[in-house]
Amino acid sequence: MIRYLYIFCNLILPFSVLSQETEEFVLGNKIYKPYSNWLKIGQGYSYHFILSEKEFNTTIAYSFKIKKNWFQTGYHVSSDKFFIKPTMQRLNDIFFLYGFRKETHKFNFATFAGLTFAYGGTFHHAEWSNGTLTKWYVGFNQIGVLGTVDITYKPVFDIGIGMSVFGSINKKYNVVGLQLHIFLSGAYKSKIE
Numbered sequence: 001m002i003r004y005l006y007i008f009c010n011l012i013l014p015f016s017v018l019s020q021e022t023e024e025f026v027l028g029n030k031i032y033k034p035y036s037n038w039l040k041i042g043q044g045y046s047y048h049f050i051l052s053e054k055e056f057n058t059t060i061a062y063s064f065k066i067k068k069n070w071f072q073t074g075y076h077v078s079s080d081k082f083f084i085k086p087t088m089q090r091l092n093d094i095f096f097l098y099g100f101r102k103e104t105h106k107f108n109f110a111t112f113a114g115l116t117f118a119y120g121g122t123f124h125h126a127e128w129s130n131g132t133l134t135k136w137y138v139g140f141n142q143i144g145v146l147g148t149v150d151i152t153y154k155p156v157f158d159i160g161i162g163m164s165v166f167g168s169i170n171k172k173y174n175v176v177g178l179q180l181h182i183f184l185s186g187a188y189k190s191k192i193e
Helices: 002-019
Strands: 025-027 030-032 038-048 053-066 069-079 090-103 107-129 132-156 159-169 175-185 188-191
Touching (some): 038 159, 053 159, 053 175, 069 107, 069 159, 107 159
Antiparallel strands (some): 025 030, 030 188, 038 175, 069 090, 090 107, 107 132
16 A cells, blocks of 8 residues: 555656646635645445445545646545455555546536556355355456546535545446545635735
């Protein structure tokens, strides 16, 4: 996980400099830049189609603009246990998505879809042996697709809370889910004295 965060910070974040808009506005006594990059941290529940089970999911994503195009990159995990607890049943997605965004003073609407590198493990079968049930899991790593739709209410222009609907599809582990997310934007520039 630390390795992926290092790669993200050194390869992706420098491109976000290209996404800067030039029009700023004043709201109250603060100066903001609309359509700024943002960080999303989400937590929720998902449904594993292959196993017909409910799971926990977590997403950390960074959205940025290059010229007129919006992109999102990040990490998603869906598992039978909360993501910090060890388990053999887990989908990890490292994703890079393309999308659209509409922002107002109180709302942010965004939708993204794209490719993901999916890896992890999933339940394969169970066996009884000498009165003990043994569960067998199979590991995987492959390319998949992920899509998400976010709607965020912003009580402050650069901070908000919202809901996300998402789906992640690959050969071994298909999930759809809902998340409650926190929205943290880089829109705030300075304060008028």
